[in-house]
Amino acid sequence: MECLIDLVLLFFAYSFLGWCIEVVLKLIQYRRFINRGFLAGPWLPIYGTGAVLITLADGALSRFESAFGTTFCLSFVLCGAVEYAVSWLLEKRYHARWWDYSQKPMNLNGRVWIGNLVLFGIGGVVIVHGINPVLLRRLESLTAAAREWACGLLLAVFAADYTVSHFVLRLVKTGVERSTADNTEQINSEIRLLLSDRSLFHRRFADAYPEVIYKTERIAARMEAVRKESERIRREAETRLDEMGQHLAERREQLRGALEPGSSIRGSLIEKQDELLALLYREETATEEMRRLKSEIDAKREKLDSRRILRPPWGKRQDSGEEQP
Secondary structure (H helix, E strand, O other), rough: HHHHHHHHHHHHHHHHHHHHHHHHHHHHHHOOOOOOOOOOOOOHHHHHHHHHHHHHHHHHHHHOOOOOOHHHHHHHHHHHHHHHHHHHHHHHHHEEEEOOOOOOEEEEOOOOOOHHHHHHHHHHHHHHHHHHHHHHHHHOOOOOHHHHHHHHHHHHHHHHHHHHHHHHHHHHHHHHHHHOOOOOOHHHHHHHHHHHHOOHHHHHHHHHHHOOEOOOHHHHHHHHHHHHHHHHHHHHHHHHHHHHHHHHHHHHHHHHHHHOOOOHHHHHHHHHHHHHHHOOOOOOOOOHHHHHHHHHHHHHHHHHHHHHOOHHHHOOOOOOOEEEO
16 A cells, blocks of 8 residues: 555655756746646646656666666656557547657657657656655655555545546537638637637636647638648659659650661671671582672672772861761
8 A cells, every 4th residue: 555655645745846857948948937738736646657657667667677777767768658658549539639740760650759759768767767766765754644645635636636627628529629720820729719708617617738730620621621632743753753744754765776877787797798698608518699699799799898998087078977989
């Protein structure tokens, strides 16, 4: 029982510490105080849950391994899983994404990203090997009755806070579901207007998550239509590029043939004729007429070869690249 009470007190301690961290970060970002979280009180349960899970997991493995690296890996995985699960559950229940890391490197569906996971790992090491020993010693210095009273009081206040916040979130969910807007900015404005003329708890929630992204079925359908249209345009562009590449290749071959010099064509033609003659002509079966024609062809070929050897370089035509006769 005492172990459970200590875990509950650790949960509230780290929930408060996480709230302080978030407030400071948003103070730096927005230059004003923002009471973060779904609850009105100074606590963020996601931090307390992660810290308690790290404490339990590290305690279970401490008999086998208690190195900093092990704690880092446990925190990396456990806190990342908690953040992903909470993001998914809240989005499914309230049609809104309360944090989005889609623009961050190495993110997973925009719910977690490598930067936060590394910080979770480092934070887990600090919690297990630095803060937990101090907190547990302070708790042990209190009497069992004092710890029980503190635990009961915190749970009662937490339950009341959750009840009030639950009604606020139900109002937000209803406003999102009834909205006819087709983009998250308009829905955000509608929700702020809906909460502005109500109690302090409602107005606080409107400021708690200024970067919230609301997602209705209408917005989801529009985003899907935009995605499909973008994919269609991409496929068409790829097809056109392939066709242009094929056409350019054909034109290149045509130009290469059109620009080939006449002398090169004649030389190639003569070589082919010689190859054909070698295949058809046989000395032992040739007739007298065939031998005569073969002798004339050889004589003309020798005469042509001698002219090519003796012709000076200035005897070539400059305009077409062909030799003068």
